[in-house]
Amino acid sequence: LDSVTKQTRLPDAVRVVDASENADTRSVVDRYAAGALSGRLIYQAATPGLTAQRNAGIRAGRPDIVHFVDDDTVLDSRYVESILREFLADPEGTVLGVGGMITNLHRHRVPIAKRAFMLDSPRTGRVLPSGRNPCVVDVQSVTEVDWLSGCSMSFRRGVFETFSFNEAFKGYGLGEDVEFSYRVRQRGRLLVAPEARIEHLQSPTNRMTMPRYTYDEIVNRARRVRARTGCLRMRWFWWSVIGQLLALAGASVLDRSAVQRARFRKGLAAAWTVLRDAIGSDDGDRFRAASRE
Secondary structure, three states: OHHHHOOOOOOOOEEEEEOOOOOHHHHHHHHHHOOOOOOOEEEEEOOOOHHHHHHHHHHHOOOOEEEEEOOOEEEOOOHHHHHHHHHHOOOOOOEEEEEEEEOOOOOOOOOHHHHHOOOOOOOOOOOOOOOOOOOOOOOOOOEEEOOOOOOEEEEEHHHHHOOOOOOOOOOOOOOHHHHHHHHHHOOOEEEEEEEEEEEEOOOOOOOOOHHHHHHHHHHHHHHHHHOOOOOOOHHHHHHHHHHHHHHHHHHHHHHOOHHHHHHHHHHHHHHHHHHHHHHHOOHHHHHHHHHOO
């Protein structure tokens, strides 16, 4: 909130959608509402769950542009101004969403094996047929992408007349931002504006353990891919999981730490969950129907 108060273009309204178990967030909001964000800051209590909270905030407001930023981010002073500039430069309305540049992510070398198994790509901001989604890093100019990060994404209000966040993603909702923004991408353009700089500090509160992250990443990605949005296909998902499990097995042998062994076990459990659901459940069909709402 402190970085919001320093924007060169203050947002018309700032809505904090809170599902905390205590009153700490409310007290912080009240302090800012009585000061630098007086008349702009709104507190809204909501049912826990990231996608449910996003949908609740959308229903409660009617701005022309809806910005989403996480509570563990710090915005550059020109963040809002830079995002709005890209929308204003597109009077035809073909740009449906704009994201900022996350400054504490950096480009890395992509091993050939990861490329071969569709686990990563040197082309950042792409959604691969396996469902993997390399982050946008270090771009120097406005860049068209396939998805936007949930910690920094803005959409035209009209997007929400057609799309809503998929509440089949419960709790932390790993991958919900990719699932939503990639659906929107099928109807229009998504951009990342490098001048809209934002730092994502990733608070440790409510963060998953690495083994749990491994499990949820595979299971949630399978549910996205099963919807067959755009280029997504299950055969490439399974190809990527083979590569992922081989990498996890190798890491557990070389590292021999309890965490690496647990990650491998969780990876196997996730693959079994996806296979079981595909054979004997209509969960994929329910998820696909929700995704197309």
